[in-house]
Amino acid sequence: MRLPWKEGSKVPRDELGVLSEIKKGYILRQLKEGKRNDGRELNAIREATVQTGFVTRAPGSAMVQLGKTRVLAGVKIELGTPFADTPNQGVLTTNVELLPMAFPTFESGPPNENSIEYARVVDRGIRESKMIDLKKLVVTPGEKVWIVFIDIDVLDYDGNLIDACNLAAVSALKTAVIPGAAQGLEDIPLPVTCTPIAVTFVKIDEFLVPDPDLEEEQASDGRITVTTTEDGNLRAMQKGAGGAFTFDEIREAISMSFNLGKELREKYFR
Amino acid sequence: MGTESDIKLINEDGTRIDGRTAEELRPIKIETNVLNRADGSALIEWGGNKILAAVYGPREAYPKHTQDINRAIVKCKYNMAAFSVDERKRPGPDRRSIEISKVVSEALTAAIMVEKFPRAQVDVFIEVLQADAGTRIAGLTAASVAVAAAGIPMRDFVVGCTAGKVEGKIVLDLCKEEDNFGEADLPVAVMSNSGKVVLMQMDGSLSLDEFNQATEMIVRATKVINQIQRDALSAKYAASMEGGE
Numbered sequence: 270m271r272l273p274w275k276e277g278s279k280v281p282r283d284e285l286g287v288l289s290e291i292k293k294g295y296i297l298r299q300l301k302e303g304k305r306n307d308g309r310e311l312n313a314i315r316e317a318t319v320q321t322g323f324v325t326r327a328p329g330s331a332m333v334q335l336g337k338t339r340v341l342a343g344v345k346i347e348l349g350t351p352f353a354d355t356p357n358q359g360v361l362t363t364n365v366e367l368l369p370m371a372f373p374t375f376e377s378g379p380p381n382e383n384s385i386e387y388a389r390v391v392d393r394g395i396r397e398s399k400m401i402d403l404k405k406l407v408v409t410p411g412e413k414v415w416i417v418f419i420d421i422d423v424l425d426y427d428g429n430l431i432d433a434c435n436l437a438a439v440s441a442l443k444t445a446v447i448p449g450a451a452q453g454l455e456d457i458p459l460p461v462t463c464t465p466i467a468v469t470f471v472k473i474d475e476f477l478v479p480d481p482d483l484e485e486e487q488a489s490d491g492r493i494t495v496t497t498t499e500d501g502n503l504r505a506m507q508k509g510a511g512g513a514f515t516f517d518e519i520r521e522a523i524s525m526s527f528n529l530g531k532e533l534r535e536k537y538f539r
Numbered sequence: 540m541g542t543e544s545d546i547k548l549i550n551e552d553g554t555r556i557d558g559r560t561a562e563e564l565r566p567i568k569i570e571t572n573v574l575n576r577a578d579g580s581a582l583i584e585w586g587g588n589k590i591l592a593a594v595y596g597p598r599e600a601y602p603k604h605t606q607d608i609n610r611a612i613v614k615c616k617y618n619m620a621a622f623s624v625d626e627r628k629r630p631g632p633d634r635r636s637i638e639i640s641k642v643v644s645e646a647l648t649a650a651i652m653v654e655k656f657p658r659a660q661v662d663v664f665i666e667v668l669q670a671d672a673g674t675r676i677a678g679l680t681a682a683s684v685a686v687a688a689a690g691i692p693m694r695d696f697v698v699g700c701t702a703g704k705v706e707g708k709i710v711l712d713l714c715k716e717e718d719n720f721g722e723a724d725l726p727v728a729v730m731s732n733s734g735k736v737v738l739m740q741m742d743g744s745l746s747l748d749e750f751n752q753a754t755e756m757i758v759r760a761t762k763v764i765n766q767i768q769r770d771a772l773s774a775k776y777a778a779s780m781e782g783g784e
Contacts, residue, residue, distance in 0.1 A: 382641045385634050397742045493739070503750060506725075506741035511645045513735035516754055523747060 288487035296488045300476045314480035321444045329445025333437040337427035342437035344445045349416040359406025360416040363392035372426040393505035394496035398465035405460040428483040435467035466530035467496040495526035549706045561710045569771035571688045579689025583681035587671030592681040594689040597659035611656035615644040615663040623670045639675045646738035652692040672718035673701045699728030700760040702753035711756045731765040
């Protein structure tokens with residue numbers, strides 16, 4: 270199997286997950302000159318590639334490369350029983366696996382607090398935007414509904430996993446087909462209503478920058494994710510990773526997120 | 540958020556399901572050093588919430604590989620008692636409480652002078668005895684008092700409040716029904732003096748205007764709640780002075 274890797278993409282070796290003070294100083298000097306660590310513009314996000322239908326065994330899937338970060342989302346859709354308090358709705362679950370192959374300090378085993386946080390932030394964006402019309406996933410009310418499992422494997426880590434996972438999950442869902450035929454029903458596309466886009470920022474000194482790479486994450490003090498939909502509404506937010514933000518900085522993040530969300534939707538979900 | 544229901548959340552006269560106005564807090568009471576063994580503790584009663592926060596440390600970080608040579612680490616464990624909610628909650632951490640523990644730890648890390656205690660850890664235990672919406676913020680607000688009561692140096696108090704959207708209206712400090720059936724939930728915690736945000740989560744649907752309206756309400760409320768924190772802390776010291784300790 271040939272993976273659609275970008276040729277010659279190398280990330281700095283960083284076994285300890287600690288950034289040197291010299292590198293931190295360099296990142297900050299670059300920012301003061303209006304450039305990012307990797308040379309892009311201050312408010313630019315990295316180039317992304319989205320390849321849907323990567324795993325044909327899954328009813329929906331997407332391989333996403335964001336800069337040098339790479340994640341693969343797979344959607345499985347199975348029949349099951351609804352939750353007792355929502356008998357007339359399908360079920361949605363989101364899980365993120367930080368695979369040990371993706372980074373020297375990632376370990377196998379049950380999800381840790383990072384993977385749980387990432388999964389829950391991605392889940393909130395998809396759930397609260399009502400991207401999937403869960404009411405249309407009912408086969409027999411109270412008894413049989415479609416359960417949508419979103420599982421995301423993190424394969425290669427160079428920062429900003431939340432946005433990469435969101436982009437992969439949304440791409441996979443948009444192409445997913447409910448496998449009804451195998452159950453004597455009909456195969457129908459998963460009912461999708463909108464496109465929630467998460468944009469994550471970190472604060473480095475006084476700079477608020479979107480889509481940080483790993484070194485920028487390590488040099489940063491504070492992270493904020495804003496998920497928006499095309500109707501101009503906020504759907505999920507999460508402040509993470511220590512540090513503190515002023516309300517003005519948060520408003521700046523929100524308005525940038527609306528702009529970048531629009532850009533991403535036009536680019537990848539035309 | 541957004542579970543469908545026929546419950547009317549806003550009354551004809553514009554008041555809320557529990558009779559409050561849009562910008563009215565539920566009653567809040569904080570008591571410090573309610574536990575004997577812990578280095579610092581606080582009990583908060585906020586509406587129907589009853590939440591204990593206890594602090595141990597700073598003490599040597601364990602296991603050793605978690606030690607940070609530059610600063611103390613703050614380890615918060617948020618837990619809901621099995622009997623704290625209507626339907627029994629299976630004991631032990633679930634994904635929700637692991638996420639809350641993480642964001643609360645991060646919020647406290649910003650306020651505690653962690654750089655004074657390299658290789659150490661500060662343990663913060665939040666136990667929700669009775670839940671009534673807004674437990675992460677109430678727990679964090681109590682935890683901040685417990686850390687101060689433990690004598691751990693802090694830059695600032697951490698104080699929080701929730702706002703949300705209910706039937707299209709922005710309201711402060713959601714109650715249980717509003718939390719379950721409302722359209723948006725925005726828990727925020729700030730440092731009391733600097734006003735900087737150390738915890739923020741949001742789910743549901745808000746426009747930018749609604750977000751601004753909600754955060755303005757929250758900022759005003761945190762000033763009131765911070766005074767309750769300060770009073771709780773000084774009341775304990777006043778009592779110990781009188782007792783001749």
